[in-house]
Structures are given as structure tokens and as C-alpha cells.
Amino acid sequence: MSVTIYEIAERADVSSSTVARVLRGDVKETQVRSATNANKIRKIAREMGYRPNRLARAFSRGKTYGIGLLYTDDAWIFEGVNMTVVNSLVRELQSRGYHLVFVPIDESNAWKDILLGGQIDGGLVFQELPGDVRNALDEKELPLVMLGDNSDPTVSQVVVDDFAGAYAATKHLGGLGHERIMLYVHDSIKPHCSIGERRRGFDKAMEDLGLASKASFLHSTEEDVIHCLQHGNSRPTGVICYSNLEATLLVHAMWQYGVSIPKDLSIIGFNDIFATKYMTPPLTTVGFDAERIGVYGARMVVEEIDGENTGGAPQVEVIKPKLIVRGSTARFR
Amino acid sequence: MSVTIYEIAERADVSSSTVARVLRGDVKETQVRSATNANKIRKIAREMGYRPNRLARAFSRGKTYGIGLLYTDDAWIFEGVNMTVVNSLVRELQSRGYHLVFVPIDESNAWKDILLGGQIDGGLVFQELPGDVRNALDEKELPLVMLGDNSDPTVSQVVVDDFAGAYAATKHLGGLGHERIMLYVHDSIKPHCSIGERRRGFDKAMEDLGLASKASFLHSTEEDVIHCLQHGNSRPTGVICYSNLEATLLVHAMWQYGVSIPKDLSIIGFNDIFATKYMTPPLTTVGFDAERIGVYGARMVVEEIDGENTGGAPQVEVIKPKLIVRGSTARFR
């Protein structure tokens, strides 16, 4: 087995409490004796290769130091940008002594065992949670922080200003002379507040551009969009894609049909991942600093757990996106 | 606080041990009394909303039920295929009562606290580990399973038959009439056994094709490869890319230079992720069932922890890749 505070206590000829306190840094060491003791204890601990048993500590403190990443849709969470978020989440949490626990919410009741069985101290989510999950969280009084979702004003959240992103994208296209612009949301996309936000940003920009009547909004299948883009003489000349999925699919489809981008059609995507830069053509996209979402998110849950967030009022951090102009957009005629 | 076995014991008028045993299913219930008791206990537990405290259980059993995912290179682990692996790892582990703990290995000593502080029961790795990490693992006698890496024959592993993958890719190109074929490994790729494996598969195929003298192997920068591909009349007509990175970069570069794929140049990638199917043109690639890596990997660590792997001899599972022919390869002339 491993070295415990008792073995150290014995060698140092002090009580186990003292060892624990010193090693934890809970001693001011103002007195001569305490300082001497402290040094001796630390020396012995080092020699014996002591490491506090994290489980014992957690158990004793009544904390788990685990933060659950609750998700219903793994396609969403394991996708490009969100992985960047997860990555920074892991690191930021770790630097604060916490660790991330993946909690897929599915028919199996594993998630209940985890939430109710005291395996986590708080939760992080990318999307709105099913009612029973929320209830479980509430029952255990576990703080929750939403990432990139503002659908619930009662919990803290770090969100991306999707309105601004869509607005900028639309204005960009308008500035290039496009008049008939489409906002494309693939029908496989699950409901999410960003859809509405982006739509509002899009609508507002079209209105400001004086093109409101020429806007077309679609929450649609690929076939319908492609059809719409190819037929009729009032077809859109610019498309703003809800995410990389739509952009990828669209670029591919247009390539198949011989529609040249950006000559014949301008396309703007959302979310800037590595691959978008290397698409053919490189994709003009609305990007944002995904790492910050993780950093803020981690900070917020931990603060709520440690009760540093005294007020109790939900915190809100907003990340400003920026338009990254690349090769998939061009002046219309 | 939560409901404990003691409260249930009191109400059911039995000892806490009995409660624990019944709720854990450690009672055969052959006798009349035991069955009656068991039912009563379960009923009360249900009514009170009892959930076993997982930390207490873990602490008491001397197990953590955490499996560390140890990694030095997050670009690698958070990349496409490997995320699929992680996803299945999470689920498979969860179904066995374990959870995955991300353990980035960096200058901070956080990883030491986790390994030595008894936060995990075993480890999973995608790449060879630094010596001190291995030592820590050995010291604590934590089983380790390698994923997609066969560099250490002393540990269990689930690997992809990269030799076969590269062989098939090369043969495919050879069959299409290509004679000058290049294997491209970007210089940012960190050392990994698959590089050697793929190279050997490539070499063998070239030899079998009678083209050995026309093979060119490069562990090189993008510039060099592009230059090589554009100048000289003995330039390669087919390229096998080590991963999606090279394929993405190359397709992009060729597009910039007006080299048409697959007319002027055939390209084969490695690893089949969603986007490759939608590249322009869709990428011919060597794919494999990434989920199985996770499933096997999880199974193997857990078995080693539970001591089901009696022999002690390292297990080896090999995943067979298959060539997925799409639009980036064509007959040469």
C-alpha cells in the first residue's frame, strides 16, 4: 500500500493530525516549534514518497472533485469546436484540483447512479437537459453551468453572441452585393437556442440592408436546399450555414453540380476548426475563441461549488465571435 | 444528506450489513426469511430513494473505478478518429461501472497526484509514455493498455494493422497503373509506431508491384512535398498520406496550384472521418472501426484490474482496416 499520514506521524513523532495539517499547509509556522516540526514532517513525507490519497480526502470532505459533463447527444459534444472546449475544460478543472466526468444521458440509468450516488459536485452542459436530469441535479443541489446555451436564465452560463455573429456574416454578404441570402440549418440539427439567435441576427441584418423580403430561411433537408439553390431565377446567391455540417455538405454538393464557389455562390460557415481553413475553397466563417468557453465554464462551476459566488445570481459570460473572411465569399456580379 | 444503509437498516429492523448485501445482490434468497427481508429492504430503499454512495464504496473497496486516459499530445487525442475511440471508451467503461479520467501529462505535476494519489485503477494510452510516467504506473502496479500503438510488447494493446492498410492502399494505386508513388508523413507528426508499420506495408507492396525503385518516402514539410510533386519529370503520380492532416493539406495545396485530383494526382488518406467523405473530391482512404478500439480497450483494462486476465500475458487485439475507395484516386493515364 501507499504511505499514509500515520506512518509519517510515527516517524516524526507527532500526531497524524499535525502531519495532515502541515502537509496541507494549514499551519502558519509562526512559532519555532511548529516550523521545526513542519520541516521535519515535510522532509519525511518527501523521503517516503507520500501522496495524499485523493479518494480518502474527497470522501472525508464530502466532496468528489468530479464535475460531470452531461450530454444527450454525442455527435454534438464530440464535434470539432466543442472538443476544443472540452480540452480546455479538462485542463482548467485539473488546475483547480477537479476532474471532468463524462456523463452520457441515455436510457440506461447510469447517469442516475452518478448524479445521485454523489460522484460529482457539479455539472456542465452544452444543451438543455431533460427534466428528470434537472430534477436530479436540483435534488442534490448540484450547481450547473451551461456552455454555449442561454436557454435557461436561472443557471450560470457562458454563451457566444450568435446574434452578432450571424449579423456580421449577413452584413458581409450584403456588403459584397448579395441580395438574396439564405440561412441554412440542416434538419438533423437538434433544437438549440443558437438557431434562434442566429436567425434573429440574420433577420436584423437583412432588414438593415433593406433586403428583408429577399431573405430565405430554411430548416431543411439537403435536397431541398440544393434544389432551391439550383432552380428558379430568384435563387439565393449567398448562403449562411448554421454550422460546419451544412457548409461541408453544401460545398460538396455544389462541387458535384459544378457550381463554382465563390464565383457562382458565396458560402459562410459557423465555427472555425482546423479543416475549414483548408477546404476548397477555404471557408469564410464565424469563429470564436472556444478555449475561453472552457476556461470560464470551469471557473464558474468551481466557484459555485466553493461558494465563492456569494450572490447566488447566475453569472453570464459572453464570448464575442468574429468573422473570418476567406475564400468562399465573393462579390456578387 | 443522502440516505444511507443505516437509515434503511433501522427502518427494516435489520443490520446495515444485511441492507448492504441485499442491495448489492449478495444474497441468494433461498430461505423464506431472507427473501422476506430482502423484499422489505428493497422496498424501503426504493421509498427513501437510496443510492449507494459511490465514493464511499470505492474508498472502502480500495478501488477508484477511474481509468486514466494518459496523453502528452492533445492534438492527437482530440482529433477525429480518436474522439470516436474516446466516445466508445466512455460508454463501455460506464457500462462496467468505471469512468474515464483525462490525464494530460505536462510539466505540472498534476498527473503525479492523480496516479500516485490513487485516483485511478488503470491507464489507457494512445502513445508511448515518458519514462517517469511508466515508472509511476509500475510503482502503483496499475495496469496499462495501449490503443493503436504496439511499441511496447509488455503491455496489452489493441492495434490497427497498419501494415495491411498501407499495403492495400499502395496495391490499389499500383493496380490503377501508378508507378511513382509517395508516402507522405508531415513533419509535425510525432514519432509513432504506425509510421514504421505503414512504411513497411508501403515498401512491401511496392516491391511486390516491382516498383521498389520508384517509391519515395518522405517525412517532410509541406513545402518540400509540394515542390517534389510539381517539379521534375519523375514526380509521383500518387500519394499515400499518413493521416487526414496530410490529405487535407495536400488537397488544398493542389487546388491552389491548379493540380486536378484525381486526374493529375491520386491521393489516399488514412482514417475515415465524416469530413473525408465530403472533401472535394471525396477522399479514398484507409478506414477502420474506431469504436471497436474503445470497446476492446475498455474491456481489457477492466479485466486486468479485476484480475480476470489470469495468465498475466499481455493481450493483443488487432483491428483490420479496409480501403474505402472514393473519388481521389483514378487510373494513371
Next chain:
DNA sequence: TTGAAAGCGCTAACAG
């Protein structure tokens, strides 16, 4: 600042 003692919730012998 230190020590003694109790306890976190569950598991694991050992008798009965």
C-alpha cells in the same frame, strides 16, 4: 499549534 477522538458510508472478515 497540537493531540485525541469521532466520523464520512460502505466493505469485509468472523462468529453465530
Next chain:
DNA sequence: CTGTTAGCGCTTTCAA
């Protein structure tokens, strides 16, 4: 099958 009794390793009163 059941109850009793010790822990697991650390934290946390409470006195001294």
C-alpha cells in the same frame, strides 16, 4: 443468512 466489529485515510471538532 445475519449481526458484530473493524477498518479504508483523511478531516474536523474540541480541549489542552
